[in-house]
Amino acid sequence: TKKVNYGNRGMSLEQEINKTNQYYRERGIAVIHKKPIPIQIVNVDYPKRSAAVIKEAYFRQASTTDYNGVYKSHYLDFEAKETKNKTSFPLNNFHEHQIDHMKACQQQGGICFTIIKFSLTQEIYLVPAEIIFEYWDRRFKERKSIPKSIIQEAGYFINYKIQPLIPYLNIVDHLISQRQK
Amino acid sequence: TKKVNYGNRGMSLEQEINKTNQYYRERGIAVIHKKPIPIQIVNVDYPKRSAAVIKEAYFRQASTTDYNGVYKSHYLDFEAKETKNKTSFPLNNFHEHQIDHMKACQQQGGICFTIIKFSLTQEIYLVPAEIIFEYWDRRFKERKSIPKSIIQEAGYFINYKIQPLIPYLNIVDHLISQRQK
Ligand SMILES: [Mg+2]
Numbered sequence A, B: 001t002k003k004v005n006y007g008n009r010g011m012s013l014e015q016e017i018n019k020t021n022q023y024y025r026e027r028g029i030a031v032i033h034k035k036p037i038p039i040q041i042v043n044v045d046y047p048k049r050s051a052a053v054i055k056e057a058y059f060r061q062a063s064t065t066d067y068n069g070v071y072k073s074h075y076l077d078f079e080a081k082e083t084k085n086k087t088s089f090p091l092n093n094f095h096e097h098q099i100d101h102m103k104a105c106q107q108q109g110g111i112c113f114t115i116i117k118f119s120l121t122q123e124i125y126l127v128p129a130e131i132i133f134e135y136w137d138r139r140f141k142e143r144k145s146i147p148k149s150i151i152q153e154a155g156y157f158i159n160y161k162i163q164p165l166i167p168y169l170n171i172v173d174h175l176i177s178q179r180q181k
C-alpha cells in the first residue's frame, strides 16, 4: 500500500507539533515546550575526560501531559495523540493521571485540550478537554471511545499549513474569546 | 563543623519545592511540576519479559527552567537555585537559555521568578525575574553577581513553614495584586 502524505512528509504528530511550537517561539507568539520523557536513572558512569554516561535507566510513566506553556497570559496544557482508528478515538489512549492532570489544570483556569490525529487520513482535530472528560467519566457505563462524528462536531478541524504546520493557536484564540463572553 | 538545619531536615531546595508543590497540588491550590531532566537516549535494550532498559544515554542541557504550571489562571515559571555564597548570588548559576526562556515567558504575560537559597544560612528568597534580568543584562559591564542586599530589598524573604514547607504562593499573590494595579 502506498503511503499518502500531505504537508507533513511522514512526520509523527509530535514532530509536527514540535515544529509548530518552534515557529511560535521564534516569532514571540507563544512559549510552548514538549516536556522531556521522565527517566529513572539507576547507574551513571563518570569517565575522566568526557561527559557522564547513563548506563542504566528506566522509562517512568509521565505524571502530566505532553506539552505546556504560556500564550497571551493563558496557561496552555495539552496532549498529542495519534490513532489508526477510522471511526472513533479509543479512550485507552489516555492514562488516568493525564486526565486528572488536565482536570486540575482546567480548574486552575488553564486551557486544556488534546490534539488528535487520525493518521490514516492525516486529519487533525483540537478537542477541548471538557469533551474528553465527558466521555472519560462515562467510559465504564457507556462506550470506551469518542465517536469521530463527535470530535468533528465538538472539536475543531485543523488544516495543515506551511507555516506553522499545525496552526492550533488560531483555535485557542477562539476558545479564549468564547471564555470572555 | 556542625551542620545546622531548620525546618527542612537537610533537604535540597529542589526537594523542598517538590514537597511544597505536592502540598499545593493535593489541595487543589495550584498545579506546578518539576520538569524532568532532558536526556539523550542512545541505546535501549528490550528484554523479553521485562521493562525496557536504557543502556546508554547522556544528560542534555535543559532549554527551559526547573518548574512551571498554573495558579489562579496565571502561568508560573521559575528556577530554583542554591548558593554557598554569603554576600551575593553569582549570575553564572544561570545559563543564557534559562534567562531567554524567562524573558519570553514574561513577555507572554507569565509570572517568572527565581527561588534562591543561601544554603549556609538556610535563607530563601523569591526574586522576581525583572531583578535577575537587570543584573544579567549588565553582567559584562558591571558586576557578575547580585548583591544579597538587593535580593533582600527587591526580593521577598520566605519563612519556612510546616505546611507547606516554602509557602511561595503567598508572594505570588502579592505579585498578582501588584500587576492588577
Ligand atoms: Mg502523547
Ligand SMILES: [Mg+2]
Binding pocket: B066, B079, B080, B081
Ligand atoms: Mg535549578
